[in-house]
Amino acid sequence: MxxxxxxxxxxxxxxxxxxxxxxxxxxxxxxxxxxxxxxxxxxxxxxxxxxxxxxxxxxxxxxxxxxxxxxxxxxxxxxxxxxxxxxxxxxxxxxxxxxxxxxxxxxxxxxxxxDLSSLNILRTGLINRNPFPYLAEHIGTFLANTLYFTSDYALHPFKKKEYVKNFSNPELCKITEDLVFTDPFFNSETNDFEEELLPLLKDLWNNFTLKLEVAKLKKSFITESEALLHGDLHTGSIFADENQTKVIDPEFAFYGPIGFDIGQFFANLTFQAITREDTEGKEEILTILSDTWNVFSETFSQHWQESGDAYTKVNGYLEYVLNKAFQDSAGFSGCELIRRTAGLAHVADLDGIPEKDKRLNAKRKSLSLGRELILNRHTLSSIGELTQLIRKHSS
Ligand code: SR1
Ligand code: MG
Incomplete structure (x- = not known):
């Protein structure tokens, strides 16, 4: 052949x-x-x-x-x-x-x-309670560097538009548009959930304020070509051990809003904050989440000082960009929590819980936390407030 x-x-x-x-x-x-x-x-x-x-x-x-x-x-x-x-x-x-x-x-x-098979898939490692002491530093750096250096804040506009064209990814984007932003919020055929969750899901499907907020997030995903995203940054897209972290599988990459990658990573960490039963285990996850944000925002801000765009010197612009990315990330995170719980393509963090009562309890928490993140994202003004909201809904 x-x-x-x-x-x-x-x-x-x-x-x-x-x-x-x-x-x-x-x-x-x-x-x-x-x-x-x-x-x-x-x-x-x-x-x-x-x-x-x-x-x-x-x-x-x-x-x-x-x-x-x-x-x-x-x-x-x-x-x-x-x-x-x-x-x-x-x-x-x-x-x-x-x-x-x-x-x-x-x-x-x-x-x-x-070949990275000497490392673990992060989702499995977290479920098995392996330590990942460098995870926040590595993912915060990955996010800051890949997002900043592919954006208009760093690139000549011609180069940026060349990249936007090269990374046009309509079919994979449509999967996300359907499976993350649309299907879970309607009674769609692709949804996949235990019948005990139906009452809670009907509440979501009938919540028009929620749907309006998801529509705004979907619009942002579709229309804001801010930076080259990984596009599917869940904990199954990361290999790690105690020293190394490698982000794999960027087949969903495209130009989108900075908060999307951050939000997907936060949501997939949050499943662990929900499913771990001990306070120490939950807090370990919330610390990774807030450290990731801090490393991201500090590193992104350092890169920003080197930008050639005149507007990056205007007081308040960096804060606006970071605040938008932060609040968007909370909303995107809410969508990801809901889709991995009741849509197509579930996660082992939830489905791997053998006891039905515990599994359903964790899924109910994921759905209600997802709803709160989408609805209240604009009230969040610091990473501490976000982790407090997650803490409240995962205990
Ligand atoms: C049909 S693909 C289903 C999901 O798997 C990928 O990892 C993406 O998350 C996608 O939504
Ligand atoms: Mg993948």
Whole structure:
């Protein structure tokens, strides 16, 4: 078979992916390779290929449909190009915080990258109560650097618009528009919830003040091309251990409002604040959340001093930008809490609770906290007020 950077698209399997690895000269001709498909995400194939005693590589391939649903949900493989380009840009601005990309191929929708399997998926690590002492510093820095240096505050307007065009990602954005911002707030077919949650969900579906606020957040997501977002920054998109943090999977990357990535990360941390039963465990999460914000806002503010845009010298503009990002992040976080609880694509933090009563209790807290964050985001003026709101609803 023909497999090379100039071949046409074909889904790989454990045999053909080894042939590709040889063809791309990642291994000597006679190497005895082992290969496993290890993808546990919703959309792609992920192959880990190794030769005994040597570092493994990862070959990730986008499928032309959403794996989580099946071939009935076609999906562009252009997301592989977007992911590879986003990783390369993030590598420049946040070196050490993303995997190294060794090779990418648009036609095959393939990215070859560093194997990170010595680290844990953060969601699993948090559920298992592993310590992540550098998480806040690393994610706060990742957010500040990737968001600032891809924005108009840092870039020449021509460069910024070139990036906006390159990272146009309509199909993946539509998934978020539907699954995060629309479906969970209506009685939609894609929703997925235990019947005991129906009364609470009906309250959400009938709450028109809430719907108006979600409409405003969705409008901001669709229309504000402020910075290059990761676009899906949940705790399953991060590998970490006690020393390292690597942000993976930016296939949802596009130009959007700064608060979106921050809000998704906050929401996915918040599931742990809700599900941990001991105060110490909950407080550990709230500290990570507030430290992340503090590192983000301090680092972003330092970068801002170097901006060439005359308006960045105007008193109050930086505070306006940060305050908007903060309040938006609370609202986006509320949407993410609700969609991961009752929409499509749940999280193990909640669904992994074996006792039904405890699971439902945690889900009810997620739904009501989500609603409060969306409705009251404009009343929040500090990270302490946000963590206090989360504390109140998660105890
Ligand atoms: C059909 S994709 C479902 C979800 O998985 C991804 O990780 C995104 O969060 C998306 O919304
Ligand atoms: Mg993903």
């Amino acid at each position: 023909s497999l090379s950077p100039v071949s046409s698209y074909q889904p790989l399997n454990e045999q053909t992916v080894k042939e590709l690895a040889f063809k791309l000269n990642f291994f000597e001709e006679d190497a005895d390779l082992s290969c496993q498909e290890i993808g546990d995400g919703n959309l792609n194939l992920v192959f880990q290929i190794s030769e005994k005693g040597k570092n493994a590589i990862i070959i990730k391939q986008a499928l032309p449909y959403a794996k989580v649903v099946g071939e009935s949900w076609p999906l562009t493989v252009d997301r592989a190009r977007i992911e590879a380009d986003a990783l390369k840009l993030q590598q420049i601005h946040a070196p050490d915080l993303v995997p190294q990309v060794f090779h990418s191929d648009e036609l095959l929708a393939v990215t070859v990258m560093e």
